[in-house]
Amino acid sequence: MPLPAGFRAHAGAAGLREHGDDVFVVVADGPSVASSAVFTRSLFAGPSVVLSRENAAGGRARGVVVVAKNANVATGDQGMADAREVLERAAGAVGVAPEELLIASTGVIGRRYPMSILRTHLDGLAGAEFDADALALAAAMMTTDTHPKTASVEMTTTSGATARVVGIAKGVGMVEPDMATMIAVVFTDAAVEPGVLDTAFRGAVDDTFNCLSVDTDTSTSDTAIAVASGVAGPVDEGELRRALEAVCLDLTLQLARDGEGATKLLTVEVTGARDRDQAKRVAKAILNSPLVKTAVHGADPNWGRVAMAIGKCHDDTDIDPERVRIVFGDLETYPAFPGEAELERLTEIMRAEEVTISVDLGVEGGAADGSCTVYGCDLSREYISINADYTT
Amino acid sequence: MPLPAGFRAHAGAAGLREHGDDVFVVVADGPSVASSAVFTRSLFAGPSVVLSRENAAGGRARGVVVVAKNANVATGDQGMADAREVLERAAGAVGVAPEELLIASTGVIGRRYPMSILRTHLDGLAGAEFDADALALAAAMMTTDTHPKTASVEMTTTSGATARVVGIAKGVGMVEPDMATMIAVVFTDAAVEPGVLDTAFRGAVDDTFNCLSVDTDTSTSDTAIAVASGVAGPVDEGELRRALEAVCLDLTLQLARDGEGATKLLTVEVTGARDRDQAKRVAKAILNSPLVKTAVHGADPNWGRVAMAIGKCHDDTDIDPERVRIVFGDLETYPAFPGEAELERLTEIMRAEEVTISVDLGVEGGAADGSCTVYGCDLSREYISINADYTT
Numbered sequence: 161m162p163l164p165a166g167f168r169a170h171a172g173a174a175g176l177r178e179h180g181d182d183v184f185v186v187v188a189d190g191p192s193v194a195s196s197a198v199f200t201r202s203l204f205a206g207p208s209v210v211l212s213r214e215n216a217a218g219g220r221a222r223g224v225v226v227v228a229k230n231a232n233v234a235t236g237d238q239g240m241a242d243a244r245e246v247l248e249r250a251a252g253a254v255g256v257a258p259e260e261l262l263i264a265s266t267g268v269i270g271r272r273y274p275m276s277i278l279r280t281h282l283d284g285l286a287g288a289e290f291d292a293d294a295l296a297l298a299a300a301m302m303t304t305d306t307h308p309k310t311a312s313v314e315m316t317t318t319s320g321a322t323a324r325v326v327g328i329a330k331g332v333g334m335v336e337p338d339m340a341t342m343i344a345v346v347f348t349d350a351a352v353e354p355g356v357l358d359t360a361f362r363g364a365v366d367d368t369f370n371c372l373s374v375d376t377d378t379s380t381s382d383t384a385i386a387v388a389s390g391v392a393g394p395v396d397e398g399e400l401r402r403a404l405e406a407v408c409l410d411l412t413l414q415l416a417r418d419g420e421g422a423t424k425l426l427t428v429e430v431t432g433a434r435d436r437d438q439a440k441r442v443a444k445a446i447l448n449s450p451l452v453k454t455a456v457h458g459a460d461p462n463w464g465r466v467a468m469a470i471g472k473c474h475d476d477t478d479i480d481p482e483r484v485r486i487v488f489g490d491l492e493t494y495p496a497f498p499g500e501a502e503l504e505r506l507t508e509i510m511r512a513e514e515v516t517i518s519v520d521l522g523v524e525g526g527a528a529d530g531s532c533t534v535y536g537c538d539l540s541r542e543y544i545s546i547n548a549d550y551t552t
Numbered sequence: 553m554p555l556p557a558g559f560r561a562h563a564g565a566a567g568l569r570e571h572g573d574d575v576f577v578v579v580a581d582g583p584s585v586a587s588s589a590v591f592t593r594s595l596f597a598g599p600s601v602v603l604s605r606e607n608a609a610g611g612r613a614r615g616v617v618v619v620a621k622n623a624n625v626a627t628g629d630q631g632m633a634d635a636r637e638v639l640e641r642a643a644g645a646v647g648v649a650p651e652e653l654l655i656a657s658t659g660v661i662g663r664r665y666p667m668s669i670l671r672t673h674l675d676g677l678a679g680a681e682f683d684a685d686a687l688a689l690a691a692a693m694m695t696t697d698t699h700p701k702t703a704s705v706e707m708t709t710t711s712g713a714t715a716r717v718v719g720i721a722k723g724v725g726m727v728e729p730d731m732a733t734m735i736a737v738v739f740t741d742a743a744v745e746p747g748v749l750d751t752a753f754r755g756a757v758d759d760t761f762n763c764l765s766v767d768t769d770t771s772t773s774d775t776a777i778a779v780a781s782g783v784a785g786p787v788d789e790g791e792l793r794r795a796l797e798a799v800c801l802d803l804t805l806q807l808a809r810d811g812e813g814a815t816k817l818l819t820v821e822v823t824g825a826r827d828r829d830q831a832k833r834v835a836k837a838i839l840n841s842p843l844v845k846t847a848v849h850g851a852d853p854n855w856g857r858v859a860m861a862i863g864k865c866h867d868d869t870d871i872d873p874e875r876v877r878i879v880f881g882d883l884e885t886y887p888a889f890p891g892e893a894e895l896e897r898l899t900e901i902m903r904a905e906e907v908t909i910s911v912d913l914g915v916e917g918g919a920a921d922g923s924c925t926v927y928g929c930d931l932s933r934e935y936i937s938i939n940a941d942y943t944t
Contacts, residue, residue, distance in 0.1 A: 201866040202864065202866060204873050205863070233856070269857070270856040270859070450767045450939070457936065458941055463662060464660065467625070470595060470596065471594030481595055494626060543842070543846075547843055548846045
């Protein structure tokens with residue numbers, strides 16, 4: 161999958177991990193570059209997030225450096241100096257100012273970058289080929305991901321030409337975004353003002369990455385970045401928003417399916433809420449309940465655990481259990497208890513690779529937008545194995 | 553372990569489960585009975601909680617009926633009628649008014665009580681021996697508990713005699729109390745006014761059961777009850793509070809150690825917070841993080857995950873990562889990174905059956921009471937097995 165027009169990219173192996181690429185640099189050279197970025201709200205946000213937040217502020221960042229295997233978090237003043245040096249050397253190699261680049265890191269927390277191998281690698285970039293495609297970039301930033309994640313959508317520019325949105329993402333554990341999540345980078349060749357890109361990208365992120373949870377844990381390093389090269393010409397705002405949302409949703413579903421140890425995609429749709437915040441709170445309570453997740457893993461249509469999870473939202477006193485409806489797939493389980501005849505169909509629904517739980521809260525006077533859909537996965541023994549045995 | 557003086561109790565097998573006792577009734581006959589009770593805040597609280605809340609209001613409940621294997625939750629109007637009938641028949645059998653009894657149920661959600669076997673059992677109680685001890689009662693209410701949980705403490709009455717507090721508890725999954733948790737019943741023969749008992753019991757519950765979490769899921773049926781028979785005479789308020797707290801803490805630790813699939817007791821102590829609420833919020837974020845829990849399971853001193861969990865409390869903007877200290881056992885891991893020499897000791901600390909993580913937040917101007925200790929367990933493959941395979 162090629163990047164949109166106007167980008168050059170290099171993925172290479174600096175040696176942070178034993179096999180495969182572990183650093184990439186991508187940059188847009190055109191005159192009308194725009195960018196948008198959202199970051200983790202963690203109190204322990206690392207130097208990469210701090211520096212990128214500064215450099216993203218003007219909406220004119222041209223590119224990104226991503227370092228895999230090491231999050232460079234909780235590494236003190238030296239960690240900040242290391243991050244600045246990486247930005248400077250990368251910027252020097254591709255001929256832009258350090259302030260025009262963003263940086264994202266992912267991996268172990270609490271260890272310094274191996275600076276000597278990073279220096280050697282970055283200084284060697286000046287003479288390298290910059291022809292990496294989206295798949296190569298996505299592969300270079302994987303941690304426990306089982307496969308690289310890319311997505312692409314076409315748009316039509318106002319002059320009738322074709323523009324593209326191409327996104328890449330990583331992150332299968334420590335995933336419960338509240339503002340951004342994991343690392344996602346979205347490229348487009350559309351020409352767009354930074355303010356317009358920012359509004360469209362934040363909206364798309366809110367409905368996709370921010371509705372994803374693998375394990376309720378929020379990374380210290382999460383970053384979602386969009387960069388527009390402008391080469392393909394202007395697109396309509398609505399068209400841009402739809403394309404960004406389609407790419408981000410596609411990546412979100414890939415991340416959920418590849419959640420650590422996941423065997424199923426779990427989608428929870430809540431409707432009939434007072435407002436979207438309430439719908440999201442209830443949907444997340446269901447999606448994140450270890451008892452719901454293990455029931456889904458065991459293909460057990462345990463709607464009682466869904467009721468339990470809704471019941472945890474006890475500050476939402478306008479939710480009346482007698483007005484709640486719980487549906488597995490297309491079969492209502494509460495209050496219309498499934499009979500013997502429906503048990504076979506229920507079992508079939510639960511055994512599928514994608515399970516959807518729909519809840520109508522029936523809140524009186526609920527808003528038209530009182531709904532939210534969230535994405536996650538089941539909880540398996542494999543999640544425990546990955547995380548009990550994964551070294552610090 | 554005998555109950556305190558002034559109680560008579562019966563545990564029997566109504567047939568709700570295949571083997572063993574599944575119903576118990578305990579009642580205090582004396583003239584100066586007092587009681588206190590706290591319940592789940594779940595929106596889906598079942599008829600047992602609704603009825604017990606009514607009957608506990610005056611602080612003069614004399615006893616409790618507990619039904620195992622079936623929570624009688626989300627069972628509609630019929631479930632409420634069934635719960636009333638169980639209370640009436642049990643009260644009739646022991647010769648008290650139905651309003652003087654509390655009821656607690658635990659087990660599957662969304663199925664009606666098997667009323668015919670319950671009727672037969674309760675009507676047969678009139679001629680039964682009432683000589684069950686604490687262990688028999690605790691065993692009769694187990695679900696996935698691996699052993700019955702009891703605790704006992706002695707007090708000295710104001711006249712120099714001995715009074716006792718004896719408690720029983722169950723609950724190893726769906727445990728994250730916010731007001732009460734699981735089912736716990738505490739008996740004492742001390743003579744105490746309902747208001748005094750209530751204050752002392754709620755204080756004890758807040759520092760013990762409400763600081764316990766196995767899996768972040770809050771039961772729809774959780775109930776903690778204290779009943780005083782008054783037979784042993786008055787005790788000092790402070791003595792009562794200390795005894796209640798000791799019994800509740802003992803039971804809390806037993807519940808944490810027996811958490812579903814648990815191999816280790818995990819204690820998290822947070823100090824140096826702005827106030828107790830902040831300390832508890834941070835402590836729970838650490839205790840409930842699946843990545844911290846799996847690291848503890850794998851004996852991995854992964855303090856980076858503890859930093860991550862603290863970082864999730866991003867609304868607590870007065871927490872400054874540079875002032876935070878993280879200690880495993882008695883060894884500081886952040887900001888004083890452990891050296892090679894300490895790794896062996898760290899590994900030893902992590903391999904023990906009890907792991908304590910201490911965090912000093914160092915919040916400037918923090919209150920003297922800005923601390924909280926919470927109790928939980930590791931997360932193992934066995935938790936998944938129990939809950940993926942446990943039938944609705």
